[in-house]
Structure formats: structure tokens, C-alpha cells
Amino acid sequence: MLRLSKKADYALMAMKHLALRGDRSSHATASAREIAELYDIPIELMAKVLQRLVRRGLLASQQGTRGGYQLARTPTLISVADVIQAIDGPVTVTACSTEEGQCEQFAKCNVRDPLWRVRERILAALGECTIAELAADVPPQPTAKAAVLHTHL
Numbered sequence: 001m002l003r004l005s006k007k008a009d010y011a012l013m014a015m016k017h018l019a020l021r022g023d024r025s026s027h028a029t030a031s032a033r034e035i036a037e038l039y040d041i042p043i044e045l046m047a048k049v050l051q052r053l054v055r056r057g058l059l060a061s062q063q064g065t066r067g068g069y070q071l072a073r074t075p076t077l078i079s080v081a082d083v084i085q086a087i088d089g090p091v092t093v094t095a096c097s098t099e100e101g102q103c104e105q106f107a108k109c110n111v112r113d114p115l116w117r118v119r120e121r122i123l124a125a126l127g128e129c130t131i132a133e134l135a136a137d138v139p140p141q142p143t144a145k146a147a148v149l150h151t152h153l
Contacts, residue, residue, distance in 0.1 A: 002122070008087045010041050011049045012134065015058070015083055019075040019135035029068030049087065056086035075135055081126035091126065093119040 004012075014035050022028035036046035050069050053059040060072045071078065084091065094115050095103050106112065 075132035080129040
């Protein structure tokens, strides 16, 4: 099963938060505490995630009273793949999906190359999806029918 780590989830949540913040205000920074509290994420973990994103050049940090974190470049130029790889490292599908990974069946494996192509397709899809797209995704609003059902409960 392909699955993002919790840290990658948190990183994407923070990136979307910062992208939305940038659209609404000229002061587009947010503190690790603000993001952590808003999404019920442990502050220490959020701080580590944000620091890793800074080291990878996806976020910029500012010290001081009006400091915090902000996107290092426009949200249209940051892909979901950039964020995931900054946190989790290379995207892998199998143990041999990386150059250094070899298993006992490596020489005789008949699915290694097709799975490498699957990995490349996944990476391409993640590379096409940007933080701007995540930020443009508005949470679904309750439909009129759902609202009526809710008022009768």
C-alpha cells in the first residue's frame, strides 16, 4: 500500500495553510505553534517538519515578533512531490525502488522494471499537483439535503 507518513501529511497541511494565508494577507507568515494548534499537531513535531522544509528550500523562516514561516516560492512552483520528498526522502514502491536497494531476487525479478515505471508515473502525478492546487481545494459544504437532515436530528 502506498501511504504518506504522518510527517508528510503534516507538511502538506502546513504548506496549504501558508499558501492560503499568503492569498489573504500581506503578512503571510505563521508560527509553528499557530499551525500546530490549529490542526491539533504536537508543536515539537510541527517545528521539526517546518525546519526540514526550510532546509530543503521550500519554506523561509523569519525571526522576531512578526516572524514565522512562509512559502519560499509561489505555491504554483511547489509540487506535492517536492514536499513529500523533503520529508520522507525518495518515493518508493518496492524495496528495490531506489538505486541502492537490492533484494535476493534482484537478478531474476520479473516485475522490477514494470514497478519502476509505476513509481515514475506516481512521481509524475505527484509532481504535477501543486500546493496552489491543494490551496484551491475548498472543503465540501453541506448540501441542502444534508442541512435539512441535520436540522431534523
